[in-house]
Structure formats: C-alpha cells, structure tokens
Amino acid sequence: MRPTSRSDAAARPAAYRRAAEAFAAALPEVRGRQGPDWPALAAALPSLEANRASMDNALTLHMTALADLLDAADPGPAEDGAGPAAGVEDRLLLHERRYWEQSAAACGLSPALSTATLDAALAAALLVGAAGRDQAADVLRKVGGLADQPRDRRDAVLAWIAALYPSADSGPWGSLQPDRLTERLVGRRLEAHPGLAHDLVPGITEEQAGRLLTLYGRAAAHAVFAGQLDDQLTALCVRHRTVLAPTAMAVATQVERPGPLVAGLQQIAADPRTPLDTLRQLDDRVPRSQRLAVWACELAWHLVARHRGLPHTPRPGVEPAFPLLAPGGSGPAGGGAGPRRGSRHRRPFPGGRRPPGREPERVRRPAA
Structure with missing residues (x-):
C-alpha cells in the first residue's frame, strides 16, 4: 500500500461529507428508512478528523459515513460492546x-x-x-x-x-x-x-x-478477531479432511492469509489416520503455487513413508524395474548387503570415489 500523502489526508473530510450526503439522498428509498430527515442529519454530522485511523481506505470511509448517519437517526442500545472501538x-x-x-x-x-x-x-x-x-x-x-x-x-x-x-x-x-x-x-x-x-x-x-x-x-x-478463528478453521479442515482437504488446497492459493488452511493440510498429511487414498488424491491435485511448495514436499515425504510401510506383494510374471531396490533384493531397500564382490556394480565411480565436489544427498524428514 502506498504511503498516504498530505493532500490525500486533507481531502478526506470533504469525501466523507459527500458520502454522507449521497447516503442521505438514497436512504428514503430504502424500506423502513423513510421516517428521519436524512439530509438534515447528514448536515449535522461533525466534521471528520483528517488523520482518523483507517480513513485512507475508501470503503472504510464510506462505511463510516453510513454508520454515523444511521447512528444519528437511531442510536439504539450498545449491544455486545459494539461501537467505534469494535469497528465500523x-x-x-x-x-x-x-x-x-x-x-x-x-x-x-x-x-x-x-x-x-x-x-x-x-x-x-x-x-x-x-x-x-x-x-x-x-x-x-x-x-x-x-x-x-x-x-x-x-x-x-x-x-x-x-x-x-x-x-x-x-x-x-x-x-x-x-x-x-x-x-x-x-x-x-x-x-x-x-x-x-x-x-x-x-x-x-x-x-x-x-x-x-x-x-x-x-x-x-x-x-x-486477533487470530482466534485460525485454530477453529484448521480444526474444521482436519476433522472433515476427506471432504474439505482438496478444496483447502485451492482456497489456500487465493486468500490473503492461507496460514490456517496450510496448517490444516500439514496436519492431514502427517496424521497416520488419514486414508492413504486421500493422500494420493491430494498429491494428484496439488496446484502450482509457491504458497504450497513446502507442504507439497512434505506430502510427498509422507506418501513415500506410508508406501514403505505397505506389505510387498509382487505380481506374477512382472520383474521389478530396479532389482537392487526391490524388497528382497541385494540393495538397501531389499534388505541385502549391497553390491557383491566382483559385481559390475562394485565400483560405481572410477577408483571407488565420488565425483569431485559432490556430497551424498540426504533426505530429511519434515519438521514436526
């Protein structure tokens, strides 16, 4: 948001007055609002302070003019502590x-x-x-x-x-x-x-x-609300994950504060009670969005972890694409001891060394 100039601030009282007069002209056409003398009430409104908080927003200024005009006609009881401090x-x-x-x-x-x-x-x-x-x-x-x-x-x-x-x-x-x-x-x-x-x-x-x-x-x-609704929104997504999680992904890319939705998606991905099919469906529908990039990596990690825990049931007549990584193979995933002596896999790089400047990559578990 650009800084408010002095000329902008100086123009607010006049803009407020024009808004009040426009509302006063329109309110007699609203059902139930025909009684008061709206033009007289608008003329009697005190001038707006040029530096009044939040008046740099045009919608807030117009809403304030309407609220002041309605209050002048019908102050009513101050229910629920609502008033200027509670917001227009x-x-x-x-x-x-x-x-x-x-x-x-x-x-x-x-x-x-x-x-x-x-x-x-x-x-x-x-x-x-x-x-x-x-x-x-x-x-x-x-x-x-x-x-x-x-x-x-x-x-x-x-x-x-x-x-x-x-x-x-x-x-x-x-x-x-x-x-x-x-x-x-x-x-x-x-x-x-x-x-x-x-x-x-x-x-x-x-x-x-x-x-x-x-x-x-x-x-x-x-x-x-000072963040009081955030945990409620997160809990809603988690409790109704099979219904709301796909929509939560889409909405998280659109709202200004996606934090509560992303927090819900993180809990859903990490929760072992989430059906594996639900995680797969989410993975298929992850939108391209920087907001969800970290969570998408976490979702992939949890999917891999869940798949590793599944019992292996090889299909008859189908050879594994990577025998060393298949369960029962000689690689780490298969529980074997690794490449055998004399095997063509014994020295993957000349001299048995890694290429210069390369360090082994490590897959880190997402932070809890």
Whole structure:
C-alpha cells in the first residue's frame, strides 16, 4: 500500500461529507428508512478528523459515513460492546440486526423462533450459499433450532432471507454487501458457535465448500478477531479432511492469509489416520503455487513413508524395474548387503570415489 500523502489526508473530510450526503439522498428509498430527515442529519454530522485511523481506505470511509448517519437517526442500545472501538462493520451490523428482527416479526417468525436461531440461519445461508431451493432447504435443515421444525416453517425462513437479500440471479437468496460485512457477520457467529461450520459440511457440494473456506479464511483475517478463528478453521479442515482437504488446497492459493488452511493440510498429511487414498488424491491435485511448495514436499515425504510401510506383494510374471531396490533384493531397500564382490556394480565411480565436489544427498524428514 502506498504511503498516504498530505493532500490525500486533507481531502478526506470533504469525501466523507459527500458520502454522507449521497447516503442521505438514497436512504428514503430504502424500506423502513423513510421516517428521519436524512439530509438534515447528514448536515449535522461533525466534521471528520483528517488523520482518523483507517480513513485512507475508501470503503472504510464510506462505511463510516453510513454508520454515523444511521447512528444519528437511531442510536439504539450498545449491544455486545459494539461501537467505534469494535469497528465500523460491527456498528453497521447492529443496524442490520434491528432490520432483521423487525422483518422477522412482520413475517410471523418471531417469537416462535428465537433471535439466535434466525441469526444462525442467516449466517449459514451466507456462509455456504445455495444453487437452488432444494439446496437451500438442505442448508437450513442443518441449522440447530430448525432441524426439528416443520418444512413450512423452514420455507418461511427461506422466504425471509430471500426478502432481506434478494438474489441477482436464479439463486434462492443474495448476499450482504459489501463483502466485509458478510465476513464480519459469519466471523462473529463462528467465534461464538464454531460448531455451525461443522454442521454444514455433511452433504456439501464442492462449490459450497469453496465458499465456506474462503469466507471463513477472510473472516479470520479481520484484525478484530486477533487470530482466534485460525485454530477453529484448521480444526474444521482436519476433522472433515476427506471432504474439505482438496478444496483447502485451492482456497489456500487465493486468500490473503492461507496460514490456517496450510496448517490444516500439514496436519492431514502427517496424521497416520488419514486414508492413504486421500493422500494420493491430494498429491494428484496439488496446484502450482509457491504458497504450497513446502507442504507439497512434505506430502510427498509422507506418501513415500506410508508406501514403505505397505506389505510387498509382487505380481506374477512382472520383474521389478530396479532389482537392487526391490524388497528382497541385494540393495538397501531389499534388505541385502549391497553390491557383491566382483559385481559390475562394485565400483560405481572410477577408483571407488565420488565425483569431485559432490556430497551424498540426504533426505530429511519434515519438521514436526
């Protein structure tokens, strides 16, 4: 990121004011936001300090203008300690949550369904997505608090989510914008309820798995979580290795902080409980990426080690390609004593010496 110049910093208050005025002009068109005098509220907002933290990011500046405007119209209770110190994303989510609650009551979902259940349903919908109504119904069926509900109740929840965030294509629901809000929403939910992600894995499609790991990884990168989601994401990959490991490889090459995913892949490769077929499949699909280069070497090492532990069952009529290395041969792998006296292999180099400047290579075991 390039250093912020003095002219950039000096222009921020004016950019903030323009953003607030633009939001004030648009908010009366939003359902449920017709009451306040938005232009007057925007004009009354205090000027932005030019050196205010994080305002060098245009999206943060615009989100701050919107949050300040919404706070001015409806301060509300400071739930969960959210406020300026918790980040502008949490402030905006407080206003979103009030909108969700009002909408759920209007749809007849609450108080029959608790706020926690509806929050979990919304987080699950955004976390894995769905290609159609059947897939959407399957996602909601995995949410605690909805699994034992009748189908028509789950259909009502689906309709509620679709009304909150309409789809721009043929999908059952859309998304919460900007992406940073979705990441913070699912991050807060997974921070308090990590089991939600585990519940969503059975029956998941490859596309849904990619969305799950991508959003989880991006949420874990938010500074507000201070790395607390990293171990949870790693544990998710390890526990559901046969389903998520191939996708974790692909996602690790795309997210900004691949560390938790790579840590999961390392544990999967080193764990003797990982099926050998799973390791083979991973080895076949390793993408060309510098991020995974070291892990790919470790995976190869563990594959060789696992193969060495397999019983040797030679096929009838098939001669080994390297007799000295075959089990039972005279080489080290076969347990023999090595080249016999008088054999043409006795002196591989003139004088029995290595070529000048060459040292024997050693294969080192990956660090634990």
